[in-house]
Amino acid sequence: MRVLLISANIEKLPDPVAPLGLAYLSSALKFQGYEVQCLDLCFVENWEETIGKSIRDFSPEAIGLSLRNVDNVSYPDTVSYLPFYEKVVRCCREFSASPIILGGSGFTLMPDAILEYLDADGGIIGEGEEALAKVLMAFTNGFSSATDGFLSRRVKSPAQPAWIRELDSLPPPDWEGLDLKKYFSQGGMGNLQSKRGCPFSCIYCTYPLIEGRKVRLRSPAKVAQDAEDLIRRGVENAFMVDNIFNFPETHARDVCRALVEKRIPLQWSCYAHPSYFSPALAEEMKMAGCTGVEFGTDSGAPQVLAKLGKNFTPQDIRRATRLAREAGLEVCHSLSLGAPGETSETLQETFKLMEEISPTAVIAMVGLRIFPGTGLAILAEEEGMIPASHDFLQPTFYIAPAIKDNVVAFAQEKAKVHPNWIFPGLGIHVSPRLQTKLRKMGVKGPLWEHMKIRRERRAAKKETHA
Numbered sequence: 001m002r003v004l005l006i007s008a009n010i011e012k013l014p015d016p017v018a019p020l021g022l023a024y025l026s027s028a029l030k031f032q033g034y035e036v037q038c039l040d041l042c043f044v045e046n047w048e049e050t051i052g053k054s055i056r057d058f059s060p061e062a063i064g065l066s067l068r069n070v071d072n073v074s075y076p077d078t079v080s081y082l083p084f085y086e087k088v089v090r091c092c093r094e095f096s097a098s099p100i101i102l103g104g105s106g107f108t109l110m111p112d113a114i115l116e117y118l119d120a121d122g123g124i125i126g127e128g129e130e131a132l133a134k135v136l137m138a139f140t141n142g143f144s145s146a147t148d149g150f151l152s153r154r155v156k157s158p159a160q161p162a163w164i165r166e167l168d169s170l171p172p173p174d175w176e177g178l179d180l181k182k183y184f185s186q187g188g189m190g191n192l193q194s195k196r197g198c199p200f201s202c203i204y205c206t207y208p209l210i211e212g213r214k215v216r217l218r219s220p221a222k223v224a225q226d227a228e229d230l231i232r233r234g235v236e237n238a239f240m241v242d243n244i245f246n247f248p249e250t251h252a253r254d255v256c257r258a259l260v261e262k263r264i265p266l267q268w269s270c271y272a273h274p275s276y277f278s279p280a281l282a283e284e285m286k287m288a289g290c291t292g293v294e295f296g297t298d299s300g301a302p303q304v305l306a307k308l309g310k311n312f313t314p315q316d317i318r319r320a321t322r323l324a325r326e327a328g329l330e331v332c333h334s335l336s337l338g339a340p341g342e343t344s345e346t347l348q349e350t351f352k353l354m355e356e357i358s359p360t361a362v363i364a365m366v367g368l369r370i371f372p373g374t375g376l377a378i379l380a381e382e383e384g385m386i387p388a389s390h391d392f393l394q395p396t397f398y399i400a401p402a403i404k405d406n407v408v409a410f411a412q413e414k415a416k417v418h419p420n421w422i423f424p425g426l427g428i429h430v431s432p433r434l435q436t437k438l439r440k441m442g443v444k445g446p447l448w449e450h451m452k453i454r455r456e457r458r459a460a461k462k463e464t465h466a
Contacts, residue, residue, distance in 0.1 A: 001136055003029055004060035006051070007040045007178075008088050009068040011081070014430060014447060015187040016042050018180060020241060021104060021128075022066050023173035028129035031171045034136065038177030041088070043186070048091050055095040062098050062136055064128075065089065065120065067106035073369040074425035075397045076408070081106075082117060082393060089118045101135065103128045105210045108161065109371055111151050113393050122152045126161030126212070127196070129170055163211075167196060167218045172226055180233050188444040190235035192268065194223045194255050198243045200273075201309040202296075203340070203375030204368045204398075207243040217251050220258035227259060227266045237291075237444045238268045244296075245270035249281055256281075256288035267291050269330075269446050274320035275312040282327035292330035292360065292449045295320060300353030301346035304339050309375065314353055321357045330449045333357075335364040338407045340379060342400035347410055354421075361448035362421040366407055367397035420451035 005026055007019040022038060029036045037058050044050045055063075065088065071080040092100055102123035107114050111125045124131045131149035138147065149162025164170060180190060197215040198207035230238055246252045259266070270285075272293040285293075299305050300314050317333070324331045335350060354362050370380050372392045380386045380398050390396070399407060408426065415421055415428045422429045435447060443450055 001062065002035045002037070002058060002060045003062050003064060003136065004054060004058055005029075005036060005038045005064045005066065006088070006092075007038070007042065007066050007068070008081075008085055009066075010042050010047075010084070011069065011072065012042070012186070013072075013432060013435065014424070015189065015435065016183055017068070017187065018175075018178060018183040018189075018191055019066060019068065020173060020191045020193060021068075023175055023178060024170060025064070025066070025103070025128050025132065026177065027171040027174035029133055029136075030174060032133040032137075034133070036174075036177075038174075040178050043179065043182055047088070051088070051091050052095045055092065060096060060098050062139070063092050063096065063100045064132065065092070065100055065102050066104040067102060067114070068104050070106045070109060070114070070393070071369070071395045072424075073395070074365065075367040075369075075395075075399075077425050077427055078395045078397075080393075080395060082114070086118055089120055099139070101132065103132065105206075108210050109206055109373075110392055111159070113391070115151060115153055117393060120153065122150060122154075124162060125149050125151055125159050126210075127164050128162070129164055131162035161209075161212065163214070164196070164216070167216050168222060172222070172229065175229070175233060180230075180235055184235045184237070184444075186439055188237055188439055189446070190230045190233075190238040191241050192223060192226055192230070192238045193241050194218050194220070194245065195242050195251065199247075200244070200311070201375075202298075203307075203309045203379065204336070204371075205243075206371050206374065209371075209373050211243070215248070217248075220251070220254040223255050224258040224262050224264060227264045227268075228262065231264060231266055236265070236267060238266055239446065240268055240270035243271060244273045244276075246272045246276045246281060249276050249278065253281055253284050256284040256290075259288040260284075264289065267445060269293065269449070271296060272320070272324075273312070274316040277320040277323055279323055279326070282323045282329060286327045286329055290329060291445055292332065293324050294332045294334060294363075294446075294448075297333040298336045299339055299342075299346065300350035301342075304341045304346050304350075307341040308336075308339055314349075317353065318357055321359060330360040330452060331357075332361045332363060332446070332448045333359050335362060336368050337364055337411060338367045338397075338399035338403055340376075340398065340400060342407075343402045344406070344410075347403060347407070351414055355418075360420065361451035362418070363448060364411060364421060364423050366411060366423070366425050367399040370396050370398050422448065422451070
């Protein structure tokens, strides 16, 4: 059976991201004996013409459409990707009568609504490596909802997410049909994964919905093999896409040791949790090629952290930053301005903490995108921000009432004196022009790591005027 897999993500800020999920799906289907072709729309100039040619040449008997994100989760400069996805589906219909099956993290967040909106035939909720093969195997005259994770448009019935119990049972990602070199040249990174699942309880987070709450680990040896494969393909920098790399810490250290033992010259960065960041781990990460860590800090005010469901304190943030810096790692803190319980005073606490610890970069989002199934959605309904029948397809953001009218002004004012603070939703210190310029200069890895230049210039300027 011929299956065409399409990656519909064309977003290039802050960087174009290679579709790792599609690569895993492709390898799983090939392992099951399917004939697979991947089509990545990220870099194509005329996507309609490209889709038409791919369908004419390959004659797929099924089309899988991967939806990475629903929108850019940025306020106030919000962009929904659903209208583009709808055009892609219509284009596929124009050239093929084969069934269209949706998947990806974006689809998993709102499967029923997105399936209806895009007028597709079905979709996989959760992880598709095993589920899609089963759906295709059972396909005769139409789809049923008998397979875990599969939602059929024809047969309306609840579908439970599909999870892979043993991640090591999956073959390595198939990069053959994807232009990794272009992602590396234009985006500066490849990507790796050492685990799936999130056991934490942040009220806004969608990772537990996308990957489940049970943490499932990949063997460090397999992670190292994937890193070697990236190097062979000319990719020298990667991002560890785990929701949190350093939990459990023992596994993170094992992964680092596997990379060191094989002497893999890959530079990488990751998301990290402030509470599980020890001196030994920081040192081993540095030895294994890690260049920087991104902490999902959100706030520097204890009461806001508590309302967000965070299990760390400002002191944990200080300690983790210090340990990372002592190990020679660059540090980024991501903030959510306007979270539940936010006031002008808590905003100032957060800004004061960031100024005190002086990270390489700060990435600050205004508001929190509300997604169904999260604690934030329940809170927003209780507070009257959204109705019980809210259409979550339309990007809606939680911004605490106490600072809603002036949070943007707060952010703009701080940006004037902090050139290494990035505000994506406001277009401050981030733009396609800057990204393109840095990549053409040969800058690799996360662009925020290179904000240290701006931070150092500001520090030097302050010393000059002291």
